Amino acid sequence: MCISAPGVDHSVFFRDDRQASRKRLDLPEGQVVLFAGRIQAHKGTAIAVTAFAELLEHRESEALPVALLIVGGASGFQGAEELALCHRIIEERDLADTVRFFDPQPHSILADHYRAADVVVMPSRSETFGLVAAEAQACGIPVVASNVGGLAYVVNASESGLLVDNNDPKAFASAIAAVLDHPSFAARLSDGAVEFSEKFSWDATVTRFLELYGGIAALAKAG
Known part of the structure; x- marks a missing residue:
């Protein structure tokens, strides 16, 4: 059996100037945490x-200001309920000035959101692959993700991002802080993310399929 991951378009998703992306998105000074994807319970938006x-x-108190960007919309099963829960948490925890919602974006603009971020968070309860993680890493952004399903394959733990073994918000907060508060560590993860992301480029995906087809053809010829 051969398993091949989806490809990421590296002509769209690539590392580029963070400040230029933030300027295009009209973001304030400070650090940025990004959640991108459908707003659903199994994606862990809340x-x-x-x-x-x-x-x-x-x-x-002396730390840089930090904002959370949520790019996506309520979708599918319990999407509306998850969005309502997010807004309730924002109100209860007094986050209105630090959380911004964006509608789903075309790839060209989504890439700017990735590049504007210091870290991407993916607290999914389940994930067959994790395309957001692959795209973010192609842009050089470390990913903090649940250690579930495909995310354990897409994120190279402690090299391109961090994996969290449960859905405890405090554990995610600690992992996010490890990236935000340690610039040299974040820079190493960024370099590792770009390198690891080559595994998910379309070139790599096509190569895997060609090798698969070549193997099948050889077996057929031999049989």
């Missing part, structure tokens, strides 16, 4: 918001 609240609660 976990991301709660983790962000925990992060702010334990930030040092």
